[in-house]
Each structure stands twice: as C-alpha cells, then as structure tokens.
Amino acid sequence: MLDGGEPGTVRPGGRTARVREAVLRAAEDALTEQGFTGLDLADIARRAGVGKTTVYRRWGTVTGLVTDLLEDMAEQSAPRTETGSLLGDLTANARLVQRTLTDPRQGPLFKALIAAATGDAKTAAALHRFYDIRVREWAPCVRQAVDRGEAPEGTDAHEVVRAVSAPLYYHLLISGGRLDEATADRAAEVAVTAARAGVYVRGGGKLRRV
Known part of the structure; x- marks a missing residue:
C-alpha cells in the first residue's frame, strides 16, 4: 500500500492543522481532476479557501x-488486519489495495502521484517513503506466519507484501485488466504459495528460487 486512508477525514489540532487539512484535500482534488502537470499553488489556495501567501x-x-500529501496519506492509511493465517492476512491486504485503486477518488489520485514520480525525483522519493511505510506496516503478518510455521525461516517479509500488490498495480497502470476482489484474492494466493515454497527466502544475498 499500497493503500490510502478514507478521504476527507479531518483531525483535530487547531487552525494550523485545519489549514493543512484543507490545502491537502484541495491538492487531492486538483490531482484527481487534472493530474500533476496541472497543479498550481494559487489554484489550490483558492480551492482550500486560504491565502496564497x-x-x-x-x-x-x-x-x-x-510530498506533504504523501506523508499525510501514509499517516492516515488503515492499519493491517490480523486474521491468524498468512492467507487471511494477505487477502485482507490485497482487498484493501484493490478497494483503494478502484475508488473513484483514490484510484485517479494514485495514478496522478505515480505519474508525477516518474518525472520528479523529490516526488519519487516521497512516493517510495509512502510505500515503504505501508510495507513495513504489513510485514509483521509474514513474520508471524513464519513463527507459526506457515512459511520457512528466512522469508523476506517485505518482498512477500510487495508481491501481493504488484499485480494489482500492473492491472491499474499497464494491462487495464479487471481489478476486482477475485483478482485481489488471486494475488494473495499466489504470494502465499510462493512464500510457502521458499521463493522469498534470502540466502547468500539473493532470494532463493525454486
């Protein structure tokens, strides 16, 4: 998340926090409507109802x-789900990503952010930090599965989590294929099968392939 928080959530914190919230939501609106290249700080100030200065x-x-918007999205992202099984946990992760990417607001927003990151190094770094936070949030599900004996020792938890969302982003950005719950469930099942087979075990500095 790989995944965003619920749009429009306002948190307490005084006028400064309210201004930041209004501006970030206005930035989301502008990104969703016209993409990164159409962003203009004066327009965002107008949308947010605050001064340009x-x-x-x-x-x-x-x-x-x-960059601040991505940091805010990471802070608001939904926490991981723990079901007691690796398949259950990763299916919950996949469905969260699927719902986010197919949301009428969040889907176009992520497309715009990814497009912006391809041409701007600072935006790319912020996007990488966002996804690193989300992967680290879900990685304990894999480590817990290793402790339960569902995956072999040495399994790279971060790589397993990334393997769940990768095909969903492929559908969103490349293939244009159907991105529904069945697709999400299949991504989770494939990642679990590979993890159990030792595909993501680190050895000698490389992931072991079987």
Missing part, C-alpha cells in the same frame, strides 16, 4: 506540497 510560505513549491 500561506500556501507559498508553508509549502513553497508544488513538489513540496505533493
């Missing part, structure tokens, strides 16, 4: 604003 002083550039 406030926006320019706090964020400085469009890249600075997008």
Whole structure:
C-alpha cells in the first residue's frame, strides 16, 4: 500500500492543522481532476479557501506540497488486519489495495502521484517513503506466519507484501485488466504459495528460487 486512508477525514489540532487539512484535500482534488502537470499553488489556495501567501510560505513549491500529501496519506492509511493465517492476512491486504485503486477518488489520485514520480525525483522519493511505510506496516503478518510455521525461516517479509500488490498495480497502470476482489484474492494466493515454497527466502544475498 499500497493503500490510502478514507478521504476527507479531518483531525483535530487547531487552525494550523485545519489549514493543512484543507490545502491537502484541495491538492487531492486538483490531482484527481487534472493530474500533476496541472497543479498550481494559487489554484489550490483558492480551492482550500486560504491565502496564497500561506500556501507559498508553508509549502513553497508544488513538489513540496505533493510530498506533504504523501506523508499525510501514509499517516492516515488503515492499519493491517490480523486474521491468524498468512492467507487471511494477505487477502485482507490485497482487498484493501484493490478497494483503494478502484475508488473513484483514490484510484485517479494514485495514478496522478505515480505519474508525477516518474518525472520528479523529490516526488519519487516521497512516493517510495509512502510505500515503504505501508510495507513495513504489513510485514509483521509474514513474520508471524513464519513463527507459526506457515512459511520457512528466512522469508523476506517485505518482498512477500510487495508481491501481493504488484499485480494489482500492473492491472491499474499497464494491462487495464479487471481489478476486482477475485483478482485481489488471486494475488494473495499466489504470494502465499510462493512464500510457502521458499521463493522469498534470502540466502547468500539473493532470494532463493525454486
């Protein structure tokens, strides 16, 4: 998440927090509607109902604003689900990613952010941090599965989590294929089967292939 939080959530914290919330939600709207290349700080200030000076002083550039947006999305992302089995946990992860990517607001937003990251190093770094946070959030599910004997010792938990969402992003960005719950469930099943077979066991600095 690989996955975003519920859009429009307002958290307490005084005027500064309310201004940040309004500006970030306005940035989401603009990204969803017109993509990264159409972003303009003055337009975002207008959408948020705050002064342009406030926006320019706090964020400085469009890249600075997008970086803050990604950090906010990581903070608001839903926590992992623990079902007691590796398949159950990874299916929950896959379905969360699937719901996010097919959401009328979140799907276009992630497309815009990924597109922006391909042409801007700072945005790319922020996007990498976002996904690193989400992978680290779900990695304990794999480590717990190893402790239960569901996957071999030495399994790279981060690689397993990445393997779940990778085919879902492929459908979103490349193939244009159907991205439904069945697709999500299949991605989880494939990742679990590979993990149990030792595909993601690290040995000698490389993932073991079987």
